[in-house]
Every structure is written in structure tokens, then in C-alpha cells.
Amino acid sequence: xxxxxxxxxxxxxxxxxxxxxxxxxxxxxxxxxxxxxxxxxxxxxxxxxxxxxxxxxxxxxxxxxxxxxxxxxxxxxxxxxxxxxxxxxxxxxxxxxxxxxxxxxxx
Numbered sequence: 582x583x584x585x586x587x588x589x590x591x592x593x594x595x596x597x598x599x600x601x602x603x604x605x606x607x608x609x610x611x612x613x614x615x616x617x618x619x620x621x622x623x624x625x626x627x628x629x630x631x632x633x634x635x636x637x638x639x640x641x642x643x644x645x646x647x648x649x650x651x652x653x654x655x656x657x658x659x660x661x662x663x664x665x666x667x668x669x670x671x672x673x674x675x676x677x678x679x680x681x682x683x684x685x686x687x688x
Contacts, residue, residue: 608687610665612656617678621649623656660685 614623616639623635637652638645657667665685672681 608665609668610660610685610687612660612683612685614653614681614683615678616649616674616681621652623652625656663687 608628611626612623613626614621619638619640621637621639624632625635626632635652635656638648640646664687666687667683668686669684670682672679674680
């Protein structure tokens with residue numbers, strides 16, 4: 582009987598507590614990059630931490646393209662290792678430069 586009362590009280594507490602109070606909000610990271618001829622500047626904003634800027638080479642040569650790919654790969658690999666997953670992406674800009682925004686979420 583004691584166990585039944587305890588179970589009933591637990592279920593009542595769960596029923597009365599709003600779902601938002603039971604679940605923590607996801608941890609979000611916003612990665613925004615500006616690609617220009619010569620360099621890529623990436624801004625990384627995380628909850629509760631100082632924003633960081635990362636810059637790597639960009640251009641039309643194969644060496645520049647490899648360095649740009651390696652820079653993105655390193656940054657994205659780090660986020661995946663920390664448990665983040667890509668949630669959304671969008672781009673703005675024109676032919677010579679543009680912004681790419683990536684939203685990563687850790688459930």
C-alpha cells in the first residue's frame with residue numbers, strides 16, 4: 582500500500598509539472614563565416630562563453646582551397662566531438678563575398 586501511495590504521488594507530481602520545467606533547453610552554438618578573397622573569418626558564439634574568432638586562408642589556388650577546407654573541417658569536427666549536431670544553415674551575400682551561418686545544437 583505504501584508503494585502504491587508513493588507511485589501515485591510521483592505520477593501526480595509529473596502530471597502537474599509543466600513539460601518545460603522538466604526538460605533543459607538545448608545548448609546552441611552559432612557559427613558565422615565571412616568568405617572573402619584571401620581569407621575566411623569565422624565567429625563562434627556559445628552559451629556562457631566568450632565569442633571566438635578563427636581566421637584561415639582562402640583563394641583560388643589549390644593550396645588555398647585545401648587550407649580553407651581543413652579550417653572548416655577542424656572547427657566542425659571539434660563541435661561534433663563535443664556532442665553538437667548541425668541543426669540549420671543559411672547563406673547571404675553576393676558573388677565576391679558572403680555570410681554563411683550554421684546553427685549547431687547539443688540535445
